[in-house]
Amino acid sequence: MSLFCLREKAEEMSMNGKLGMRAFSLLLALLLVSVGVVSAVSAERVEDVSRGWLDTFDHWVGPRDMSEYTPVVETPQWVPITEESARQHPGMIALDPEKAAELQEIDAIGADVVPVSPGKVSLTLKHESVERESSDSDTTDSIPDVRMTQGTIIWYWTQDTWVSHEITIHNYDYSVVSGTVIFWSLEDNYGYGVPFSGLAPGEDLNVMVPFKVSAQNSSIGVKPIAVAITVDPGGITSWIERMPIDAIEKYNNDASHLFDPGGGENLETSDLYHFPFSEGYRVLSEAARAADGTTEPYQSAYEIMQRVHDMMEYNNETMYVEYIFSDLYTLDHPSPINGKYQGVCDEYGTLYTAFTRALGIPTRFLSFTMELPSGNITGHAIAESWNGTTWVHSDPTWNVFDNPQVYRAAGNDHINITVYGDADDSYYPSPSKWKYQGVCDEYGTLYTAFTRALGIPTRFLSFTMELPSGNITGHAIAESWNGTTWVHSDPTWNVFDNPQVYRAAGNDHINITVYGDADDSYYTEDPNDPTGDGILRYEDFRTQILLGEVPRYN
Known part of the structure; x- marks a missing residue:
C-alpha cells in the first residue's frame, strides 16, 4: 500500500472530541500519542522519544551467580545396550563398548560432504584402491576387500523414529562377495545391519x-557414527x-x-532462533554439545543453562541495551579479547531458547520488570522450558535454574512477567534509531500493534477523500473496540474519537476500506526491507502476552 497522506495535521487537529471518556479512552489516547513515527522526509535524531517496553524500567539487571539457589539436578543413570537387550529390537546389533571407544578416538575418513536437503548430506569418500586380482592373494583365507564409496546420511535424529541411510559399497575383490552393511551409533553402542549377497567383482551396490x-x-546430543561392512562366511x-559428520539427537x-x-x-524458529539447518547448523551443534549425554528434558535444560552462562560475557554497551540480538549474530560476534559471546540478559535468554528449542525442548522467552530494594525498577530476561508436565524456570544470566523465587530472595518485589512470542525482523527501523520513519500507514500499523498487544481489538483502515481543491488524497487510520x-484513532493527525474531523477540515467523499493483517514471509528484494539481519527491537515481536504478576514469581 502506497498512500500519500495529508501531513498538515490540520493545524494539529486539536478537535479531540469526546475526550471525557474514562480510562479506556485515556489509554487509547496515550497510545496514540506514544506512536513515535515521524515523516519520511525527516532524518533528525531525536533523543527524548519512547522506546516502548525499555522505558518501563531504569536499567537492565546485572549478572549474578545465584547457582547456590538451584535445586540438586540429578543425573539419570544411563544403561548401555547389551547383546541381550539388543535382541528385543529386531535388526539391532550391540557394539562392543571398547570397540566403540576406539572408533571414537580415530580421525574420521576423508570425504566430500554436500548437503542435499535439511538434515541430510551426501558423502563421497576419499580412498585410493585398485581392483584386486586372484594373483594378489597368496592364500584363500584373505579377507575380501569391500568398502563404502558413497552415502546419503541423515544426521538430525528424533528419538523413537526411524532414519534410513543409503550406503553405496564397491567390491574391490576378485570374487563374488556376500555380507552385511552396518550403521553404528558409537556413543550408544548399537547399530542396525542389512545383508547383501552376490556382489560381483568391480560392481557397486x-x-x-x-x-x-x-x-x-x-541420549541427547552429539552422535559419532560409523559404517562397517562384514563379509561371509563368519561375519569378518x-x-x-x-x-566425517556426527549426527545430532x-x-x-x-x-x-x-x-x-x-x-x-x-x-518455532524465527529471526531470533536459527536452527536446525543451513546456517543454523552452528546453533544446533552448539546446543548438542551443551546437552550431550543427557536423557531427560529437565537435565538437558539445566546443562544448557550452565553452558550459556559460561560462554556469555555481560556487556551493557548501548547497542546491547537498546536491541535484542539473534543467536547467529551473537555467535558471529564474540569478544576479540576472550572469545566469549556478548550481551545483556536478553542475549543470554535468546541463546538459551535457541539451544533448547533446537533439541526439541519447548521453551518460551520471558521478560519482566521488578522493583529493587532501593525502589528503582530494573528489567530482566529469562526463559522457561517445558519438562513434560510444567514450565521450569531458567536464568542463564544469574546461573540459576528451577527457582523462580530467587528474585524475591534477592530482595526484589513486584515481578511483572511478559511472555514474548517469536520475532520477525522484516520491519527495518530508521537509521536515526530513535524515531521511526513512515507515512500514515506506518503510523496506523504501529498504533494497531501497540493496542492489540494490550488486548484492545483494533482494525486498520485506509480511505480516500476529496480535498477542497478537488484533488483526491489517501489516508490510513485505525479503529479500536471499547x-x-x-472508536476512531488517527496518530498521524494526533486526533482521537472524532471521525468528523476530516469533514471539518473541508474534505468530502471519505471512502473507507478495512485491511486485514499482513504476513511478511514472502521474500522481497526491496533494499529498504531487509530481513534476518539479526538486530531486532522489541517492537518487532509478533505477539506480546501480558501475564502480569504471576504468582509463582511473587
Whole structure:
C-alpha cells in the first residue's frame, strides 16, 4: 500500500472530541500519542522519544551467580545396550563398548560432504584402491576387500523414529562377495545391519540401512557414527570407518513424548532462533554439545543453562541495551579479547531458547520488570522450558535454574512477567534509531500493534477523500473496540474519537476500506526491507502476552 497522506495535521487537529471518556479512552489516547513515527522526509535524531517496553524500567539487571539457589539436578543413570537387550529390537546389533571407544578416538575418513536437503548430506569418500586380482592373494583365507564409496546420511535424529541411510559399497575383490552393511551409533553402542549377497567383482551396490533412534537406549546430543561392512562366511569385518559428520539427537515432540503445550509455538524458529539447518547448523551443534549425554528434558535444560552462562560475557554497551540480538549474530560476534559471546540478559535468554528449542525442548522467552530494594525498577530476561508436565524456570544470566523465587530472595518485589512470542525482523527501523520513519500507514500499523498487544481489538483502515481543491488524497487510520463500539484513532493527525474531523477540515467523499493483517514471509528484494539481519527491537515481536504478576514469581 502506497498512500500519500495529508501531513498538515490540520493545524494539529486539536478537535479531540469526546475526550471525557474514562480510562479506556485515556489509554487509547496515550497510545496514540506514544506512536513515535515521524515523516519520511525527516532524518533528525531525536533523543527524548519512547522506546516502548525499555522505558518501563531504569536499567537492565546485572549478572549474578545465584547457582547456590538451584535445586540438586540429578543425573539419570544411563544403561548401555547389551547383546541381550539388543535382541528385543529386531535388526539391532550391540557394539562392543571398547570397540566403540576406539572408533571414537580415530580421525574420521576423508570425504566430500554436500548437503542435499535439511538434515541430510551426501558423502563421497576419499580412498585410493585398485581392483584386486586372484594373483594378489597368496592364500584363500584373505579377507575380501569391500568398502563404502558413497552415502546419503541423515544426521538430525528424533528419538523413537526411524532414519534410513543409503550406503553405496564397491567390491574391490576378485570374487563374488556376500555380507552385511552396518550403521553404528558409537556413543550408544548399537547399530542396525542389512545383508547383501552376490556382489560381483568391480560392481557397486546401494544398500538402504534403516536405523531406529531408540530413546530407551540413547541420549541427547552429539552422535559419532560409523559404517562397517562384514563379509561371509563368519561375519569378518572387511571395512569400518568413522563418518566425517556426527549426527545430532533431539527429543521427540509428538503427542506421546515431549509435546509442546503451545501447539508448536514454543519450538518455532524465527529471526531470533536459527536452527536446525543451513546456517543454523552452528546453533544446533552448539546446543548438542551443551546437552550431550543427557536423557531427560529437565537435565538437558539445566546443562544448557550452565553452558550459556559460561560462554556469555555481560556487556551493557548501548547497542546491547537498546536491541535484542539473534543467536547467529551473537555467535558471529564474540569478544576479540576472550572469545566469549556478548550481551545483556536478553542475549543470554535468546541463546538459551535457541539451544533448547533446537533439541526439541519447548521453551518460551520471558521478560519482566521488578522493583529493587532501593525502589528503582530494573528489567530482566529469562526463559522457561517445558519438562513434560510444567514450565521450569531458567536464568542463564544469574546461573540459576528451577527457582523462580530467587528474585524475591534477592530482595526484589513486584515481578511483572511478559511472555514474548517469536520475532520477525522484516520491519527495518530508521537509521536515526530513535524515531521511526513512515507515512500514515506506518503510523496506523504501529498504533494497531501497540493496542492489540494490550488486548484492545483494533482494525486498520485506509480511505480516500476529496480535498477542497478537488484533488483526491489517501489516508490510513485505525479503529479500536471499547466494548460497545469502534472508536476512531488517527496518530498521524494526533486526533482521537472524532471521525468528523476530516469533514471539518473541508474534505468530502471519505471512502473507507478495512485491511486485514499482513504476513511478511514472502521474500522481497526491496533494499529498504531487509530481513534476518539479526538486530531486532522489541517492537518487532509478533505477539506480546501480558501475564502480569504471576504468582509463582511473587
